[in-house]
Amino acid sequence: MIGTHCKSCGEYYFPPRTLCPNCRRTGQMEEHKFRGTGTVITYTTIYSATEDFERLTPYNLAIIQLDEGPKLTGQVVCSPENMKIGMRVRPVFRILGKEGERGIIYYGTKFAPAEDAP
Amino acid sequence: MRAVSIIGVGCTRFGERWDSSLRDLVVETGIAAIEDAGVTGETIDALYVGNMSGGRFVEQEHIGALIADYAGLSSLHIPSTRVEAACASGGLALREAFLAVASGYADIVIAAGVEKMTDVSSGVAADALAAAADREWECFFGATFPALYAMIARLHMRKYGTTREQLAQVAVKNHHHGHMNPIAQYHTEISVEDVMNSPLVADPLRVLDCSPITDGAAAVVLAPSEIASRYSDTPIRILASAQASDSLALHDRRDITTLDSTVHAAKRAFSQARLTPEEIDVAEVHDCFTIGEILAIEDLGFFPKGEGGIATEEGRTSIGGDVAVNTSGGLKACGHPVGATGIKQACEIVLQLRGEAGKRQVDEAEIGLTHNVGGSGGTALVHILSR
Numbered sequence: 001m002i003g004t005h006c007k008s009c010g011e012y013y014f015p016p017r018t019l020c021p022n023c024r025r026t027g028q029m030e031e032h033k034f035r036g037t038g039t040v041i042t043y044t045t046i047y048s049a050t051e052d053f054e055r056l057t058p059y060n061l062a063i064i065q066l067d068e069g070p071k072l073t074g075q076v077v078c079s080p081e082n083m084k085i086g087m088r089v090r091p092v093f094r095i096l097g098k099e100g101e102r103g104i105i106y107y108g109t110k111f112a113p114a115e116d117a118p
Numbered sequence: 119m120r121a122v123s124i125i126g127v128g129c130t131r132f133g134e135r136w137d138s139s140l141r142d143l144v145v146e147t148g149i150a151a152i153e154d155a156g157v158t159g160e161t162i163d164a165l166y167v168g169n170m171s172g173g174r175f176v177e178q179e180h181i182g183a184l185i186a187d188y189a190g191l192s193s194l195h196i197p198s199t200r201v202e203a204a205c206a207s208g209g210l211a212l213r214e215a216f217l218a219v220a221s222g223y224a225d226i227v228i229a230a231g232v233e234k235m236t237d238v239s240s241g242v243a244a245d246a247l248a249a250a251a252d253r254e255w256e257c258f259f260g261a262t263f264p265a266l267y268a269m270i271a272r273l274h275m276r277k278y279g280t281t282r283e284q285l286a287q288v289a290v291k292n293h294h295h296g297h298m299n300p301i302a303q304y305h306t307e308i309s310v311e312d313v314m315n316s317p318l319v320a321d322p323l324r325v326l327d328c329s330p331i332t333d334g335a336a337a338v339v340l341a342p343s344e345i346a347s348r349y350s351d352t353p354i355r356i357l358a359s360a361q362a363s364d365s366l367a368l369h370d371r372r373d374i375t376t377l378d379s380t381v382h383a384a385k386r387a388f389s390q391a392r393l394t395p396e397e398i399d400v401a402e403v404h405d406c407f408t409i410g411e412i413l414a415i416e417d418l419g420f421f422p423k424g425e426g427g428i429a430t431e432e433g434r435t436s437i438g439g440d441v442a443v444n445t446s447g448g449l450k451a452c453g454h455p456v457g458a459t460g461i462k463q464a465c466e467i468v469l470q471l472r473g474e475a476g477k478r479q480v481d482e483a484e485i486g487l488t489h490n491v492g493g494s495g496g497t498a499l500v501h502i503l504s505r
């Protein structure tokens with residue numbers, strides 16, 4: 001998970017930005033590799049999805065705050081009963097979805113529970 | 119800046135209009151608004167139309183020219199502009215029309231909105247609507263609109279103790295209001311149990327927490343206030359028009375349980391109108407999901423943050439309460455043809471302020487407000503209207 005870090009103000013960005021919104025032209029951006037561990041801010045379990053995701057239902061979606069600060073939206077692979085606000089998660093590489101009738105499969109980052117993640 | 123008034127309104131029946139094309143809906147609403155305003159085609163200076171996704175829903179773009187054409191105005195060659203801000207497209211069309219008149223650039227201007235959504239499958243409709251979210255960083259990972267609002271709802275419940283029943287009460291109230299509105303998509307009353315027993319869409323939101331897929335169109339006619347009485351015995355003043363934006367993706371917001379775009383648009387509108395939220399008698403707010411109305415009544419300043427649920431439960435937002443919210447039935451029961459919604463909201467407030475709202479009339483309504491949101495809060499528009 002590659003994002004950016006502004007050396008001027010210290011803020012981390014995911015997804016990566018080329019311009020630091022805090023510092024604008026005085027910002028100094030560098031690439032940053034996120035550990036990917038974070039905390040669930042809020043979540044839902046989706047029972048009715050768009051066509052590309054229908055076969056995955058029910059699946060959990062969460063807003064996750066990475067330990068470095070930025071927030072993102074991602075799926076959490078675990079049973080819906082085990083989802084909790086405040087739970088710790090770590091990244092896993094999984095099939096994300098299938099596009100259209102021809103079924104082009106694409107991969108990406110999901111998250112899994114990680115109660116032991118520091 | 120000149121004072122601006124609404125001199126005419128027109129709205130189609132909302133619902134699954136399988137017998138009417140997008141063009142038919144435009145003609146129906148255009149004729150109604152122009153007749154209500156008592157203007158002739160020759161006096162119209164410009165037209166703005168809100169439409170979110172003609173391309174996806176009916177494979178038709180260039181809606182500006184199409185509307186002018188089918189409203190019978192093509193031979194007059196007036197400027198006709200389509201504007202888009204997802205579900206706030208209608209509110210944005212109203213604002214653009216307001217600015218055109220207020221600036222002195224045009225006199226008689228029509229603001230319209232239209233969406234024909236039921237020609238495609240529900241999956242295609244859901245995907246077209248999802249285009250209002252962040253494709254790359256929300257939808258790509260499986261987000262849907264109900265899911266985004268469900269995540270807001272869950273955190274609001276955790277932070278403020280909002281209950282599942284309170285969310286349901288928004289839908290119950292709006293169906294109660296909607297059953298008194300002849301143009302509403304649904305004329306059925308529902309109970310809290312009906313909402314709680316409806317199928318889950320995105321936990322904790324259920325089918326009856328969600329606004330439906332709807333066909334419909336609406337139009338209003340604007341004029342400078344100084345000449346409005348030439349056309350209407352009951353012109354309605356637009357005291358304020360405000361717009362604000364925020365990050366496209368929900369996860370980038372300062373606070374997941376507040377729509378800052380609503381907060382800022384409301385602040386600007388109340389300051390323009392020199393009014394406070396307590397002075398609003400009737401409001402049409404953006405209840406695309408039940409939690410949306412709870413956020414709206416807090417973020418507009420009607421109730422303190424976190425108290426929207428209890429205020430709804432106590433009936434303070436029903437007709438006869440502190441502020442009558444969504445007397446049309448809202449997006450939930452009146453229906454949500456996305457591009458038309460912001461204009462329908464203005465039509466409803468005009469009817470209320472004229473005293474023409476029939477069974478759902480709010481007693482002595484003098485000041486009204488409309489609140490229209492695009493996406494999960496990337497855009498918000500607030501208008502304040504007065505008798």
Ligand SMILES: [Zn+2]
Nearest residue numbers: 006009020023
């Ligand atoms: Zn910076």
